[in-house]
Amino acid sequence: QEYTALKMKVLEWPEKAKELIGDKIPADANVYFVPATLRPETMYGQTCCFVGPKVQYGIFKAGENEYFFVSDRAARNMAFQNIFAAWGVFPKVVELQGSDVVGTRVDAPLSVHKDGVRILPMETVKPTKGTGVVTCVPSDSPDDYATTMDLIKKAEYYGIKKEWAELEIVPIIKTPTYGDLTAKTLVEKLKINSPKDAKPLAEAKELAYKEGFYQGTMVIGEHAGKPVQEAKPLVRKQLIDAGLAFPYGEPDGQVMSRSG
Numbered sequence: 001q002e003y004t005a006l007k008m009k010v011l012e013w014p015e016k017a018k019e020l021i022g023d024k025i026p027a028d029a030n031v032y033f034v035p036a037t038l039r040p041e042t043m044y045g046q047t048c049c050f051v052g053p054k055v056q057y058g059i060f061k062a063g064e065n066e067y068f069f070v071s072d073r074a075a076r077n078m079a080f081q082n083i084f085a086a087w088g089v090f091p092k093v094v095e096l097q098g099s100d101v102v103g104t105r106v107d108a109p110l111s112v113h114k115d116g117v118r119i120l121p122m123e124t125v126k127p128t129k130g131t132g133v134v135t136c137v138p139s140d141s142p143d144d145y146a147t148t149m150d151l152i153k154k155a156e157y158y159g160i161k162k163e164w165a166e167l168e169i170v171p172i173i174k175t176p177t178y179g180d181l182t183a184k185t186l187v188e189k190l191k192i193n194s195p196k197d198a199k200p201l202a203e204a205k206e207l208a209y210k211e212g213f214y215q216g217t218m219v220i221g222e223h224a225g226k227p228v229q230e231a232k233p234l235v236r237k238q239l240i241d242a243g244l245a246f247p248y249g250e251p252d253g254q255v256m257s258r259s260g
């Protein structure tokens, strides 16, 4: 599985994270949350970034002045893909769990939300997949749409500010069957009420992937008007060339298959 790993630079830490980090990271260093995505063409629509609140993560030293927030497993894999400074070495400088970093404001490359987006909790994040960090595109990912609606509804329960989850959901891709907000259309059509409706959400995801890839047309950004199949590798390359992303491969035997 070849992912695009996106570099979401930390703009502002919450108090809890500041305390845990202390002086373990130089003040002038860049720290990035690094979600793994299969849909780089949707990055214009990022509204937040998810971590599993109970999942264990680390901040790892990736290069001279660069640190990555990912799962231990992802850090190990990255160390054997020439992503870190030294082959096979992935120095963990801070250990934290997802709940410690909720509220962090990060840059979301290409997103229409230029002031950055927040790190928010998603209970269905799989700790063993990708990097354990998931960027949120509620226009095109049914899981992200369902989680966003739940976070807005129960902001207090989740310990977040409601407005962190309320960033505008803008159309990124239009398809003949589901219009220009595929995820919203599918969540409503399949009567999905909760991010825990695993079965219909898996179905919605499959439908959204297929329709978006084979029938989708970009409606935003410099590739507006192009088919998704054409725009996808162009956006990916653009992000990589700008130093805002890098390829990340999930070794065989670690991936959970897409349709389960």
Ligand code: ZZB
Pocket: 036, 037, 038, 039, 042, 124, 125, 126, 127, 128, 129, 130, 131, 132, 133, 134, 135, 136, 137, 139, 140, 141, 142, 204, 205, 206, 208, 209, 257, 258
């Ligand atoms: C942005 C995005 C936009 C995504 C979209 C999907 C969609 P798959 O298909 O099962 O291999 N993801 C990545 N890591 C995790 C994780 N640890 N736990 C839960 N979800 C994760 O999964 C790849 C996609 O699942 C990734 O691509 C990521 O969300 C999420 F419009 O990134 B995606 C129809 C899907 N649309």
